[in-house]
Amino acid sequence: MSLHHHDAPLRSSNADLQEIEKKMDRRRFLTKTSLGIGSMALGSLMGMEKIFGQNTPPIPAATNPSMGLGHLPHFVPKAKRVIYLFQAGGPSQLDLYDYKPKLRDLHGQELPDSVRDGQRLTGMSADQSSFPMTSSAFNFKQYGESRAWVSELMPHTAEVVDELCFIKSLQTSQINHDPAITFFQTGHQLPGRPSMGSWLSYGLGSDNENLPAFIVMISKDAVRDQPLYAKLWGNGFLPSQHQGIQFRSGKDPVLYLGNPENYDGNDRREMLDYLKSLNEVQLDTYGDPEINARIAQYEMAFRMQTSVPEVTDMSKEPNWVYEMYGEESRDPGTYAANCLMARKLIENDVKFVQLYHQGWDHHGSLPNGIRNQCQKTDQATAALIKDLKQRGLLEDTLVVWGGEFGRTVYSQGTLSPDNYGRDHHPRCFTKWMAGAGVKPGFSYGETDDFGYNVVKDPVSVHDLQATMLHLFGIDHERLTFKHLGRRYRLTDVEGEVVKGILS
Structure with missing residues (x-):
């Protein structure tokens, strides 16, 4: 029966x-x-x-990917979309944005024990018998009406400092790359939690039914010093349609999206309807919500067969745009090309665009290594800010730049101005934000004269995440998902909105 x-x-x-x-x-x-x-x-x-429980959030209808949770946002948002320019490896704040002129007089001297204060060390510093401080090999100047200090390595970013909000007092509890990057992306140092882009997709849905809400790109021209894993843009325990979709360079930006060779795809709609019916019976029988997610993914893939080739077509971009982003922007998959693609994606209402650029892990030969990194990224990063502003998109697009931690004031190896290195430093480092809802031309937080400890307005990883959600109109304590009997959130059990950077 x-x-x-x-x-x-x-x-x-x-x-x-x-x-x-x-x-x-x-x-x-x-x-x-x-x-x-x-x-x-x-x-x-x-x-x-x-x-x-009365407050269990409703599960959005998987057959309508544009739907988020019905009760979000909690209040009027400032941001509609975000471009996160993640500089993987840990850029040296002391050589880019956190100017410490007193280090020139202290160069070669031992970092006082009272300053180091028993800080946890990496395996690379644990064997050091001394901790000689090294000043930056690069000159700094003040730029813009905000008079922000910027290294000579970032001449293009220096042109847009009045659009940027520098946070110089970031701290993290993680000292090694993999847990530190995972912490920034998912709110926890161990894998398995949803990424920030997945949380936003789950909570707010998509503004474009033909493209994913969360798209990821990795620079093909970067130094692969530290690996990146799909867990960084994974959906964790959220329904799988909220995972990040990686766009690659080349003929097929999304794997397995195109039709097989010699197949015209005319009967694909009929096949998907049949498959949907099969899945719906399985859903009626077993009640597994992941079946709904699978239905949504098949439907999205079908629509993406048309939308992805259209949005990744760069043939209509004028020459002056390529010149603004730099010559490498003509080469798909480079950091510059990905910045330009990020602009196109948010123009098409993609909510979360994540760019990863590796190569900032400079334990040795830092001057040459960081110079090369800046040459790869500086012009395109600044061009993205300029481009968004001239198109009226910066006012509701949040741009975030930075890595998983900073670098130490003491050197690893030689003190030569051409060949020094710096170890991982989680106690203080710099990120910047621009656009929707943050103060332009502003610097928040301070570090000591050694660039080693925060002395004013510390900002934790969870504080930054709470602030980003706040800009999207989300109370980070109320965006939760029940999993294995516990309610989880991006910020775990911590995090405060950094009101001092809000405009």
Whole structure:
């Protein structure tokens, strides 16, 4: 005896669907759902909200990827979209943005024990018998009306400092690359949690039904000193349609999206309808919400066959745009090209665009290494800010630049101005933000004269995440997902909005 009433001809006539449903006979139903029946009976006596909670967020309809949670945003947002320029490896704040002129007089001297204060060291510093300080090999100047200090390595970024909000007092609890990057992207140092882009996709949905809400790009021209893993843009325990989709350079930006060779795809719509019917029977039978996510992913992939080639077509960009971003922007997959692509994606209402650029891990030969990195990234980064502003997009697009931690004031190896290196430093480092809802031409937080400890307005990783969610109109304590009996959130059990940087 079937437990399901079939009102669709396709379901009632198709032998495959009927075979699936036969697997759910009365005996199996009573066996598999005995606890569920007991829970429903108890719920009818006590009230369902006492068992399952009144504030359990509704699951968005997976068949409509544009839907987020119905009660979000919590308040009027300043940001509609974000471009996160993640500089993987840990850029040296002392050689870029956190100017410490007193270090020139202290060059070669030992870092006082009272300053180091028993800080946890990496394995690369643990064997050092001395900790000689080294000043930057590069000159700094003040720029713009904000008079922000910027290294000579960043001449193009220096032109847009009045649009930037520098946070010079960031701190993290992680001292090694993998847990530190994972912490910034997911709010936890261990893998398995949803990334920030996934949380925004889950909470707010998409503004473009033909493109994913969360897209990731990795520079092909970067030094691969530290690996990157898909867990950094994974959905964790959230429904799988919220995972980040990686766009690659070359003929096929998204793997397996195109039709097989010699297949014209004319019957694909019919195939997807048939597959959807199969999945819906499975959903009726087993009630697994991930089946809904699979349906949504197949539908999105079908729409992306048209939308992705259109959005990745760069042929209509004028020469002056390429000249602004730099010559490498003509080469798909480079950092410059990815910055230009990020602008195109947010023009098409992609909510979260994540760029990763590796190569900032300079334990030795820092002057040459960081010079090369800046030559790869500086012009395109500044061009992105200028481009967004001239198109009226910067006012509701948040741009974030920075890495997973900073670098030490003491040198690893030689003190030569051409060949010194710096170890990982989680106690203080610099990021900057620009655009929607943050103060332009502003510097927040201070470090000591050694660039080693925060002396004013510390900002934790969870504080930064809470602030970014706040700019999207989200109270970070209220965006939660129940998993394995516990409610999780991006900021775990910490985080305060950094109100001092809000405009």
